[in-house]
Amino acid sequence: MNHTSHTRAVRFLSGLFYFFSIFIFINAFNFQHNPPGAWRQQFMPEIQGLDIADVVFLDSLTGYAVAKLNYILKTTNGGENWSIIYEDTTTVQFIFARIQFISENEGFAGGFFGLNYGMMKTTDAGQNWSLVNTPTFAEDIFVLSSDTIWLSAPKVSPAEYSAQRMVEHPGKDCGVK
Incomplete structure (x- = not known):
């Protein structure tokens, strides 16, 4: 199978998009439960x-x-x-x-x-x-x-x-x- 530079670029970008999507998905759950700079209750x-x-x-x-x-x-x-x-x-x-x-x-x-x-x-x-x-x-x-x-x-x-x-x-x- 003959891969052109165009198809290699498309496959590379698809893979990059796939891994980036997984990274965003995982971090979204982390920030949902532990948002940076979030409110926190203090007890005195x-x-x-x-x-x-x-x-x-x-x-x-x-x-x-x-x-x-x-x-x-x-x-x-x-x-x-x-x-x-x-x-x-x-x-x-x-x-x-x-x-x-x-x-x-x-x-x-x-x-x-x-x-x-x-x-x-x-x-x-x-x-x-x-x-x-x-x-x-x-x-x-x-x-x-x-x-x-x-x-x-x-x-x-x-x-x-x-x-x-x-x-x-x-x-x-x-x-x-």
Whole structure:
């Protein structure tokens, strides 16, 4: 049988296509179950199964999170490991909703503290936190600067829970002395 260069090229390309198809097929199953860069769940038994209410990252490594009750967490390795940097140990628990940082050192965690309203403030990258009283529950916060913070909160009245109100705190140092 006389093979021309054309038929040899066609057979070579057919074989190459066949092996390439098998390679793609095998790898497709591998990526389906182990996709690169995929989501993965992390468990933090130290926070007793509480939901994480908010997460913020300052850069690719340093991030902060608040659990719905009592805990502020920090990571310095892109979220591989988290440590508790604030735990409310009082009998009246702090319910956190949001966390925001305006610099690598200064940040705020909003929520409410028992029957009082407030948020927590740090000026040393989360090593120490102090309570800042606010006129309303801080369901959502936007920190424009150290002196100006916007709060969003549900209107707490028996007649209308769905209406929203916003409060601006234009005070020096947000009330922290």
